[in-house]
Amino acid sequence: MEHVVNPLVKKPSMLRSQSETIGFVIMTAAFVIAPFLTYPLFLMQAMCFALFACAFNLLIGYVGLLSFGHALYFGWASYLSAYSAKTWGFSPELAILTGTATAAVCGLVAGSLAIRRQGIYFAMITLALAQMMFFFALQAKFTGGEDGIQAVPRGALFGLIDLRNEMAMYAVVLIIFLGGFTFIYRIIHSPFGEVLKAIRENEARAISLGYKTDRYKLVAFVLSATLAGLAGATKAIVLQLASLTDVNWPMSGEVVLMTLVGGLGTIFGPVVGAFAILVMQFKLAPIGEWVLVIQGAIFVTCVLLFRRGVIGEIANRLHIRL
Amino acid sequence: MKRMLGLTTLAVVLAGVANAQQINVKIGVLTDMSSLYADATGPGSVLAAKMAAADFMKDQPNVKVEVISGDHQNKADIGTQLANQWYDVEKVDMIADVPNSGVALAISQVTRDKNKVFVGSGPATSDLTGPKCSPNTVHWTYDTWMLANGTGKAVVKTGGDSWFFLTSDYAFGHALERDTMAVVEANGGKVLGKVRHPINTSDFSSFLLQAQSSKAKVIGLANAGGDTINSIKQASEFGIVKGGQSLAGLLVFATDVNALGLQTAQGLVLTETFYWDLNDSTRAWTKRWHAERNAAGKYPAMNQAGVYAGTLHYLKAVLALKSAADGKAVVAKMKEMPTDDPLFGKGTIRADGRKLHPAYLFEVKKPEESKYPGDFYKLRATIPADEAFRPLKEGNCPLVTG
Numbered sequence: 001m002e003h004v005v006n007p008l009v010k011k012p013s014m015l016r017s018q019s020e021t022i023g024f025v026i027m028t029a030a031f032v033i034a035p036f037l038t039y040p041l042f043l044m045q046a047m048c049f050a051l052f053a054c055a056f057n058l059l060i061g062y063v064g065l066l067s068f069g070h071a072l073y074f075g076w077a078s079y080l081s082a083y084s085a086k087t088w089g090f091s092p093e094l095a096i097l098t099g100t101a102t103a104a105v106c107g108l109v110a111g112s113l114a115i116r117r118q119g120i121y122f123a124m125i126t127l128a129l130a131q132m133m134f135f136f137a138l139q140a141k142f143t144g145g146e147d148g149i150q151a152v153p154r155g156a157l158f159g160l161i162d163l164r165n166e167m168a169m170y171a172v173v174l175i176i177f178l179g180g181f182t183f184i185y186r187i188i189h190s191p192f193g194e195v196l197k198a199i200r201e202n203e204a205r206a207i208s209l210g211y212k213t214d215r216y217k218l219v220a221f222v223l224s225a226t227l228a229g230l231a232g233a234t235k236a237i238v239l240q241l242a243s244l245t246d247v248n249w250p251m252s253g254e255v256v257l258m259t260l261v262g263g264l265g266t267i268f269g270p271v272v273g274a275f276a277i278l279v280m281q282f283k284l285a286p287i288g289e290w291v292l293v294i295q296g297a298i299f300v301t302c303v304l305l306f307r308r309g310v311i312g313e314i315a316n317r318l319h320i321r322l
Numbered sequence: 323m324k325r326m327l328g329l330t331t332l333a334v335v336l337a338g339v340a341n342a343q344q345i346n347v348k349i350g351v352l353t354d355m356s357s358l359y360a361d362a363t364g365p366g367s368v369l370a371a372k373m374a375a376a377d378f379m380k381d382q383p384n385v386k387v388e389v390i391s392g393d394h395q396n397k398a399d400i401g402t403q404l405a406n407q408w409y410d411v412e413k414v415d416m417i418a419d420v421p422n423s424g425v426a427l428a429i430s431q432v433t434r435d436k437n438k439v440f441v442g443s444g445p446a447t448s449d450l451t452g453p454k455c456s457p458n459t460v461h462w463t464y465d466t467w468m469l470a471n472g473t474g475k476a477v478v479k480t481g482g483d484s485w486f487f488l489t490s491d492y493a494f495g496h497a498l499e500r501d502t503m504a505v506v507e508a509n510g511g512k513v514l515g516k517v518r519h520p521i522n523t524s525d526f527s528s529f530l531l532q533a534q535s536s537k538a539k540v541i542g543l544a545n546a547g548g549d550t551i552n553s554i555k556q557a558s559e560f561g562i563v564k565g566g567q568s569l570a571g572l573l574v575f576a577t578d579v580n581a582l583g584l585q586t587a588q589g590l591v592l593t594e595t596f597y598w599d600l601n602d603s604t605r606a607w608t609k610r611w612h613a614e615r616n617a618a619g620k621y622p623a624m625n626q627a628g629v630y631a632g633t634l635h636y637l638k639a640v641l642a643l644k645s646a647a648d649g650k651a652v653v654a655k656m657k658e659m660p661t662d663d664p665l666f667g668k669g670t671i672r673a674d675g676r677k678l679h680p681a682y683l684f685e686v687k688k689p690e691e692s693k694y695p696g697d698f699y700k701l702r703a704t705i706p707a708d709e710a711f712r713p714l715k716e717g718n719c720p721l722v723t724g
Contacts, residue, residue, distance in 0.1 A: 041406050045399065138492050138521070145493030147447060148398055150427045150454070235399070241428050243398040281395065282403060291393060292356060 019320035020185075023268050031174055040166045041238070046278045047177040048235035053258040053270030054184050055227035060256075061265030062188055063220045064200035065115075068123040068252050069130025070228050072110065073103035075247025076133060077229030082149040082242035083142055092155045092163055096176075096233040103229020104222060106133070111221030115214055130252060137247045148243030152236060169238060176234050180227050185267055187223065196220055257295075261302050263309030268322050272310050345385045347646045349375065349633060350414040352404060352429065353444065355393035358547045359421035362575040362623040363444050367419045369615055370626045373607075374633035382641060390414070394425050401425040402432055409436040415646040416441060416636055419629050423447035423494075430459045438649040441636055443628025446573065448712060451676040455719035458649045460636075460656055462677045463628030464595050466573075467712040470498055472593035473570050474505030476683035476703040477540055482568060482591075486538035487516035488529055488553055490545035495521075498544040498572050514538045521549060526556045534562055540591075542570045550574055555586055563589035575623040579686055579698050590686040595679055595710075596624035596665055597699055603664035621696045631663040632677070669707060674719035681710040 034043050052074050059065045081099030084090040090098060114125040137143045144150070154163035163169045187193050198206045199213050206213050236242045245251060254277065262273025280298070284291045306313040315322040351371045353363045368391040375387035390412065394401035401420070408414035409432070417433060420426040421444030433440040434456045441460045442450060448465040450456075485506050489499040495518070503513050514536045517529045530553070533541045541562065543550055550571060557569055571578075571592040579587045598608040598621050607630070611622050639655035640646045653675070661669045661677070669679040684699035692698070714722055 039407050039411060042403055045403060141493075146424050147427055147449070147493075148424045150398075151431045239399050239402050240431070241398050241402060243424050243428075245397045245399065281400060291395065 044173045044238045050271040050274040052231035053274045057270040059224040067126040069126035071251035072130035073225040073228040074232035077103040077232035078236035078242040081233035082152040082236040099233025100229045104226040107222045107225020115217045152240040263312030266311045269311035351391040353419040361577040363421045366626040367629040370630035378637045398428045405432045419444045441632035451674040452717040462632040470501035472681045474502040478509040478511040482540040483511040484538045486536040491518040558586040584689045587686045596627040627665045678707045681705040
């Protein structure tokens with residue numbers, strides 16, 4: 001993991017202590033202005049993916065665990081959120097909570113199995129569990145198979161705010177995203193987060209210092225799964241559908257791509273990465289078959305030229321933490 | 323101030339007059355450009371829509387039709403995003419094609435919310451005109467009920483009275499198997515057995531051996547895409563068709579047959595609603611399609627024909643109303659007017675949005691029977707329009723039952 005930015009070894013500066021706050025203010029301001037400049041529905045979806053990537057980054061960037069099955073939490077949360085809103089008539093906040101709780105439970109089960117192994121074995125176990133749940137989603141009646149769950153009502157938040165209004169929905173998604181983002185930021189900068197980083201750098205030493213690393217890893221795994229679920233559950237309400245795409249393995253790969261492009265182990269990297277990938281998928285849609293080729297080329301360029309990702313590279317050049 | 327107000331009023335009035343004379347229509351072809359449906363839809367569908375627009379504008383110069391296209395990448399969320407943006411920002415009036423049932427159901431919903439028009443020629447699911455029917459959706463080319471019924475019934479009637487099913491093990495395969503089984507049994511055929519295979523399998527040998535030893539006259543392939551292609555290829559390697567059994571593809575397009583080659587696909591029976599070599603007008607259309615498609619060796623699939631015919635009929639309805647603004651009214655007009663186009667002939671659109679036209683049971687020719695490139699099929703039976711599709715009252719469409 002030598003390519004992960006380690007901000008602790010960089011020379012301290014005035015900017016350093018403030019850089020994350022400044023970044024956060026800029027990002028928030030951008031998200032508040034953005035819906036007036038571009039299409040809100042796209043921004044909402046992008047924020048959901050950004051939160052998903054941040055949740056994934058919590059695991060790989062700060063604990064050094066590469067999960068290759070994060071689509072499981074994202075996708076199943078979106079199914080349960082969509083299903084509870086549509087069939088049980090849950091209000092949107094309850095539906096999102098239901099989805100998120102589902103992801104937490106899945107994360108607990110998958111995590112307690114997966115953290116027993118390391119490296120490629122860990123990745124393979126998470127992938128295998130995610131594929132099992134994909135086939136379950138494909139076969140189960142309530143998920144609608146390859147048709148997915150369609151026409152999910154957005155409903156009214158707390159029975160008061162009608163979410164069919166794009167701007168109201170946007171505000172809710174923005175609050176969820178910023179809440180999730182701040183929560184991840186707090187985790188990383190808490191004593192608990194310091195232990196996670198210690199495990200990433202040298203697990204044997206962390207054990208020798210008396211930390212029960214398995215327990216830390218499990219908690220980090222469940223937190224990551226839960227936040228990924230929060231993103232998926234919100235997305236189901238925003239787009240009013242849940243489909244197989246979100247539980248299938250390419251989704252797990254896409255979130256790795258987003259995090260790598262943006263910058264592994266940086267707090268803003270996944271957000272930038274998610275936006276970059278989604279803009280590509282969406283803006284390039286009219287030119288058809290070239291989307292995948294261009295996406296591949298950008299990935300290769302990114303890995304060869306700036307391995308720290310966009311944000312990681314900027315942070316490294318300026319000697320700041322982002 | 324007063325003068326400015328006067329000028330503005332004048333401008334508005336003039337613009338209004340200009341609008342009354344010219345009707346602007348924008349059509350978005352939302353399709354699969356890069357993946358498994360790209361051959362049967364994709365660029366060929368975009369071309370079909372452009373041909374329909376050009377043909378229509380030639381006769382009606384005061385209608386200006388613009389065609390744009392997009393790739394939904396088989397993801398319902400990308401499709402939803404694109405459709406929303408097309409309707410809101412690009413001012414698209416109608417979305418055509420949309421292969422992939424999951425994406426199509428999502429588009430149908432968006433279209434209904436925005437009161438625009440969706441002419442689906444790509445999707446298979448019969449839910450589009452069943453429980454999930456919409457006053458803004460017309461389902462053009464085919465659906466799963468028609469495939470199961472057409473192939474099942476016509477094959478039994480032409481002597482294939484004992485069946486064995488090779489079924490893809492998920493909801494789509496199960497539904498196709500169940501529907502076809504019901505049709506086979508209702509027409510006096512027997513089902514000798516069935517075997518389920520996981521999706522995206524590369525090895526069909528044990529399933530095919532079971533099918534072979536069942537001695538059933540017909541092996542029904544209730545699967546799709548790559549699984550269908552692989553099972554047909556391996557059946558050819560096992561010599562199943564040469565051994566006297568025949569394969570019935572429940573979801574096979576002309577483009578698949580073209581890709582497989584006649585050597586491999588010979589003897590396969592399948593149902594389609596359009597074949598390029600059906601009559602003089604389909605041949606003439608295909609010749610034009612070829613000239614513009616500029617891809618040697620490709621032949622239009624029924625989905626692409628459906629985009630052309632659906633777009634043409636949509637434009638006729640818009641012209642009759644002199645406006646494309648109210649999607650529900652346009653679809654109502656489309657249902658009211660009888661359809662007539664060079665590819666599907668005369669037909670109608672039913673209250674649930676189902677387009678009715680005849681279906682054809684084809685058998686893939688042996689290589690030595692094929693006289694010229696693209697000579698794939700011989701016609702085994704024609705299913706009249708009123709028998710080809712699910713009866714209106716069985717669909718449980720809320721628009722019909724109320």
